[in-house]
Amino acid sequence: MQLSKSDQYLRWGVVGLLFVAMVNAYIDRGNMSMVAPLLTDELLFDSEKKGWIFSAFTLGYALMMVPSGRLVDRFGAKKVYTWFYILWGLCAATFGLAQVFWHFLVLRVVLGFCEAASGPASFTFIANHFSEKQRGLASGIFLAGTKIGPAVGAIIAAYLIENFGWRMLFVLSGLVPLIWVLPWWSWVSKIEKRPHMKIGKRKKEKVPEPNKNIRFVDLIGKRKTLGIFFGYFFYGSVWYLYINWLPSYLYDSLHLSIKDTGWWSAYAYGGLAFVTVAAGFIADRLIASGKTETKVRIAFIVAGFLCGSAIMAIPFVTGETAIFTVLLIAISGMGLATANTWAIMQTIAPKGTVGTMSGIQNLGATSGGFLAPLLAGYVVGHNNNYNTVFIVAGLMMLLGILSYTVIIGKVEELKID
Secondary structure (H helix, E strand, C coil), X not given: CCCCHHHHHHHHHHHHHHHHHHHHHHHHHHHHHHHHHHHHHHCCCCHHHHHHHHHHHHHHHHHHHHHHXXXXXXXXXXXXXXXXXXXXXXXXXXXXXXXXXXXXXXXXXXXXXXXXXXXHHHXXXXXHHCCCCCHHHHHHHHHHHHHHHHHHHHHXXXXXXXXXXXXXXXXXXXXXXXXXXHHHHHHHHHHHXXXXXXXXXXXXXXXXXCCXXXXXXXXXXXXXXXXXXXXXXXXXXXXXXXXXXXXXXXXXXCCCCHHHHHHHHHXXXXXXXXXHHHHXXXXXXXXXXXXXXXHHHHHHHHHHHHHHHHHHHHHHCCCHHHHHHHHHHHHHHCHHHHHHHHHHHHHHCCCCXXXXXXXXXXXXXXXXXXXXXXXXXXXXXXXXXXXXXXXXHHHHHHXXXXXXXXXXXXXXXXXXX
16 A cells, blocks of 8 residues: 555654654763763763773663563554653753762663663664665664764763853753653654554555564574674674764874864764765665665675774874874764664564564674773773774674674574474
8 A cells, every 4th residue: 555645754754753862862872971081080080980881871771672672562662662761861861960980870871771762662663664675764864863963962062061061961961852752652643543554554464563472582592683683792892982982082192172072073973874874775775676685785784894994094093184084984984884784684573573683683782882882991091092992993893794794694584483
């Protein structure tokens, strides 16, 4: 059944809301990295303590990732995302009251716990309402929020810190975005009243309802699932290094001001957002023209991870221009892979398990995202530079290529016996 224009506007409007939510999520996550350089003097936080604070978020995120996916599969994206979104906004605002190290540590764990439903809820909606030929663009738009968030957030954070102090930054970032819940609940409710908008109602295939017969253990032991997990473990390790440590690197090593740190971070993440959407769109068009999904999406992923590995050159170049060029190539280039990794996951996931499979993929990212920033804090504190961190990050990108090309293999729905 062909969707009307109003149906099309409505479902893409929800994708827009998912994008906005991820912008907000990554502003909340990135605020800590912008504030971190100031806490060195104000609260006497050294590199090791900052590493623990950075990684605490991904600990909570990882612990709740799969359970939140199961909740989405069982109760639906609308209800689960609404409650988790409200809780994370309140938690984000509470950072403005933090006084000592353990306050930040606990709040970061809770924030990660609350934001965990964002991926499973978003990808479940996309999988239910977009075909495999459209998921690259829909996923790309949604995932662009994960890149625009740090970009916009860095600029906003720099302004608010300079004019109102870092505590007000957290309060405003947490409370103002709660208004998002109103259109989210309203628009998704309208879609639920139009069952023909669901993929299974428009094509002769089974509606992707929650599959209660497939257990978590049935999925995690499969080769393709392991490829998804480890591929995103390496991707997440590098991504969370940038999210958490890039402002500190620019501030400590290149001696930029907080304002300039915000702008340079915005350039890097803004480029990544553009590439993410473009790559998802182009991949969709190639698949629609007859190219196989395996060849197209894997090719984009390999190209993106190769660009990401360019970060290994940082210790061997000199001058701000050269360093910023390498950073832009490495960070922006990762966008070639981003939307396509998630489109692959949606294709591989058995019907009714997208929430759980997205949780598994994000569990890989957050596992790497917990270890990498934490270890980076110890390495930077011991070596007093970031060179080793950048070299290891580049090697992780190369290992990620093996996960997608060797372990996953052909992109097709996972068969559960």
